Amino acid sequence: MSIYNPPTLQQLAMQGLLKNESLAISSLDCMPIMLFPPLFKEASEGRHTKILKAMVAAWPFHCLPVGVLMMTPEVETLQAVLDGIDMLLTQKVSPHRRWKLQVLDLRNVHQNFWDVWTGREKGVHSEDSGSEKQVVKSLHRHALRQPLKVVTDLSLCFHLQEHQTCLLQWAQQRNGTVQLCCVKMEISDFPVETIREVLDIFWPHYIEELEIITTKILPFPNSFAPCLGQMRNLHKCHLSLNAFFMDSSAIEMSLHKFLTQFSKLNSLQHLYLNGIYFSTENVKQLCRCLKTPLESLSITLHLSQSDLKQLSQCPRLCQVKFLLLSHIELSTSRPTGLRVLLENVADSLQTLELEHCSLENSHLSVFLPALSQCSQLTRVNFSDNDFSSTAVKNLLQCMANLNQLAVQLYPAPLECYDNPCNILMDRFAHLCLELQGIVMAKREPKTMAFATTICIECCQSCVYDIETKLCPCWQ
Template sequence: MQTPEDEQQTPPTLQELAGRSLLKDKSRAILALEDLPIQLFPPLFMEAFSRGHTEVLKKMVQAWPFTRLPLGALMKKPQLEMIQAALDGLDMLAAQQDRPRRWKLQVLDLRKVHGNFWRTWSGAVVDACSPGVMKERQTVKASPDTGPTLPLKVLVNLRFQQRILNAFHSFLFRWVDERKGLIQLCCKKLQMCSLPICTIEKILERLDLDFIQQLDVQCFWRLSTLATFATYWGQMSNLRKLFFSHVYVSAYASQEERDQLMDDITSQFSKMDSLRRLYLDGVFFLEGRLCQVLRLLKTPLETLSITDCQLSDPDWNDLSGSPNLDQLIHLMLWGSKLTSFSPEPLVILLENAAATLETLNLQDCGITNSQLQAILPVLSCCSQLRVLSFNGNDISMSVLSNLLLHTSRMTRLSLEKYPAPLESYDAQGAIHPGRLFQLIDELMEILRDVREPKNVLFYTKPCHKCGNWFIYNLPSSPCRCWLPA
């Protein structure tokens, strides 16, 4: 589908001209649908959509000859009028006793995916007649012997950023509620921010929970609210990613009440048969129970992200004993203070995941020189690393030099973040520009001697004036206070 800007630059294709000609007479276009070749349905639909021909869209939905209609891929953001036209078409179809002979629609996809469908059928693919494209066209054709099934699936990704539903969500839910038993509302990615639990419960009761694969919860909830919500996520048998941010424990809850709520919450993790990515951000309710949760999981994690969290001694010491962390690809502990902890659990964790680990983020963890020295031997075995972040820790020049020497086998690194050496600052903690550049030049020379670096950044501490970091090797560094004008 061409944008108005594209139309000014490139002449329309014969196919587009034919579609526009047909759409000039809406009645003729609607009558032509019964005999329209299947391969012309997608480009004509795109043309009708881009020009707002809602009546034609309604009729095309009723005659759609494919099992899936990826409507969302045509919209940068939900266009309520066009979505309503498609849904009105389905309603008109449901009222008919005899359905069009070629109608095969089983899935209405409102997500911003499946753009390949439209590119393939619009002729926008350069080699439109290549075997690969022809095979793809054959796979999306519906067999004449295959009829539509009920209920119709409506696929959406839902993101709620306000305490009230927007116009699109309100319309969609009302439409689904009025057609219970006829519509199966399926959401793969669900993100919730600031919604009250009563609203969330109503939303979840409308969804097929088995279909949810990614759940993102960023709500300032009490523990009791989370316990209510946990009964739903325990039913999400195909959940692969779980992100939690900022859940707090009420000061008025007794210890007995807290323990009971935590038992209710943690027990739900044992029902997650597919969870592979776990993100905990600013979450304190799992303090002392983290390893219990990890042991309840049924599958090894690919991603463990514990950021800006308070870990207890038992949490940290038992972390390395979890069998579900032996295949980690991404380990992020950003902002979780490790200063007072033994480095041994991290050594064991890195040793177990050395063959698979691609991301290691230890930014702002309060790691000391001695702790870093302790993990260097095992860190050097993590040859699959692509991203390595140590910035935000107080590390001396000698230890940083040793760290870089231990990265010689990490030839796949594409992004490295390190702190400026402690020797870069004066007695008052202010950056000394000349010394900083000299030391970093020396570190880069060390790095170039052992391998070919790609993107290496050095971060100072926050500036006393602007509060931002100066980032060496980044032209658009947030802080440039002490650089010459």
């Protein structure tokens, strides 16, 4: 026997309004505030652009978090929302309603706002609801005052997409009446000259997260440096400048002006530098220019012994929680720089990634005492290093005393190979089971795995956690 659930009066009212656009638009002045969010959501899902346009202009809250309703970029819906902003800015709305909209949020955030107002979560449907307060509170950096703010995230990859062009052209034409604020910006292989044009539309001090991937390393730092220096609220910076085959002296000169801008970033907390050739002078300059203590530092490719020494002497790296160093060059000498760096961050370090560092037994014996003092560690990764089974045993005995450690990734011992490219599978499984027992004798590890070197045929590794998982070439 089926149970009939009749629609509520609110649902019936919304259905009637959506079927009669003229009635819906003319009713906005006297519509109860509690009907605005559910009606707006229904109009967005049904692509009732005329109703959306009118509702934006009459929106009774400080913030309209519309981005979560447009998960898939829809130019028609976006244009309707922007047209509603134009109506509001030109005051082509009824004088009987005092409009409150001050922030249009195009990011995929604030789902709770719609859940509360559409009845999916319990909440108080009033103008001062907790959901509305939370939305406004989370935008405290975007002060609620004129001009109206349009908040977005921007991902530029190869070329502008249609909805991005629509938004940027609209904002460019309304410079002075609208502030286009990008909180998170991602740029990947985008023309340098176009990047400058795009950045001129945004207010750079609103950018909090920046990720750049480019092969245009020589023109890019010089053209982008002034923009970076204006991002005073930037707290996360991720730069991947792929320059493997370029002259190192030219790169060093190009990076000099770029790195100088870091002295203006007073909010920086997370720094990721990938694929960049750093001379020792560049490393010194970076350490001098850092103005705030970092929580995260990631550097991959080309770090020498002297570079590590410079990093270990940088006062801004004593509170690091996340440390990733890859492809560092330690040769056969004692890695005192790495040891001192670990000693400096022993009280704060939570994640340590030393993958692809060509670490050897002699290196491990130098920094292992410092590593044993990192009591806050929750994750370590030593994959793709050259340790014997004895060295791995010493490392595991050290790790077994770190009670907060949840994820442990280790290299397969050298004894698992009869040459650099051939794995002895039986020995691999036997040794890994024995090594795993060292930790299990003291506590039950949550995630613990051993991985072989990457197969040159399939670019994958054989992994042992509870059992052996072979790469496709060995299956």
